[in-house]
Amino acid sequence: METTKKQFWYGVLIGILGVVLFSSKAVMVKLAYGYHVDAISILLLRMLFSFPIYVGIAIAYRNKNTEATLVKKDYLWLCFFGVVGYYLASYFDFVGLKYIKASLERIILFLYPTIVLILNRVFLKRPITKIQAMAIALTYLGVVITFWDEVTLSGTETFIGAAFVLLSAITYATYLVGSGWLIPKFGVVQFTAYAMMVSCICVFVHYSLVSEVDLFSFSWQVYVLGFVIAMFATVIPSFLVSTSIKMISSSNFAIVAGIGPISTIILAAIFLNEILTGLQWFGALVVIAGILIVSLKKGK
Template structure:
């Protein structure tokens, strides 16, 4: 299969798509906190989130007239990638929250752009330039400043789970890049979200953690998670990955902690320190480098 050439004219929209997806993803922790406060459990929130996303994606696919039947080989590849990487990513990260602070778990998760860049170099033949290396250093340093917490005694289980999530998510992005070369983006998103919904929902039922007794506030928050932080976020991210490649998209996605910090300040009244602003500036510098290359 011939590698799609990324022309400068296509890079601008691709960067914009990825930035938009990071803003949508940044709403996730805020909406999740609201859902939990309203009585929804973690597994209930994840199950309803992905079921809502799956239904929405399929409606959009049918409305757009996209051919949604995949050859058996492609369908098996999507199932394997979704169950083997994206599902473990979600479960490992939320499980890591039980053992280490959420900020520290997210910090370990953001090792994934480095993994994506390495995997994309070997498997997707994406170039590894000095701009990309500098952007990685800037964005990782910025994330460390924004999310950084005093490192006391960290439970190794939380560290391992967070790094596992980083590694599996990196594989998901690289694998998605290859599959999107022959699968329409709306169809791919519909299949992935459906598989996630069935996998998480099955686990919630078997573990008896599915509880539908929660407040209307939690219901609204789950709706935001399903539509904004899943449908809009995934649609924009996968379109961006298709335009600019997995490694650049992963580096630009480190803008998410910046957007989360700002939203936490505006919506939840959380503090926004000068150090976080410095970290945000470093991330923006790395993103700007990706826009220029």
């Protein structure tokens, strides 16, 4: 049945809420760093609070997708994509936020659709249209404008932070490209829950091996921020975004997703007193325009 106008706008509102909540993650991580906590510790708290939710989801949906025949290799690939797409991507992102503004992080992370196109071209031989190629060039020009202006303001540590966030975008794009054939076998909800569980276990092991910080030594604000990041910047928006895409289509959601960097910039200005220069605002808008062109062409 064709989606009614009322349902469509309801889907748009759900998508906006999901995007804004996702965008708040970087701001809350930066707030947590103000309480002298390291990247792996705040990532651990995020996973500890979200792990039971995903376990519950995995149990609830364990018999939902009975048509596909799953073999051992499918589960091995799922573990691999859980490591790459959620553990490594999250860890690189959290480390990068130690060095750069939350608003700049979101602009760089927003590059992942262009990286998906490039990976599809290199490994799957899928063509890139001239319009997409121009949009990719436009997007990276916007990043260079924003990034270079930030280097002059904040110094060379910006390179370190940007490199880690770019690694996050690359690993997440790799997950999107590689897991496409596997998701239908498990089902979207089940696959996401399993992959997140793998990611959580990786973080638990990482923390136990490298961290000498006592898990119970943080201030109460850190635990609150860890819980809020887990619930309101991870679990809830993941389902809001999935629902929105189902209601309005992925190509329409691509337009909604364009508010992500803008909402991060606004939230960072309110809670972190981060102010972008006029040149950085221009670069950010160029990036958003390029990504929208890429996403809409891909959606078609």
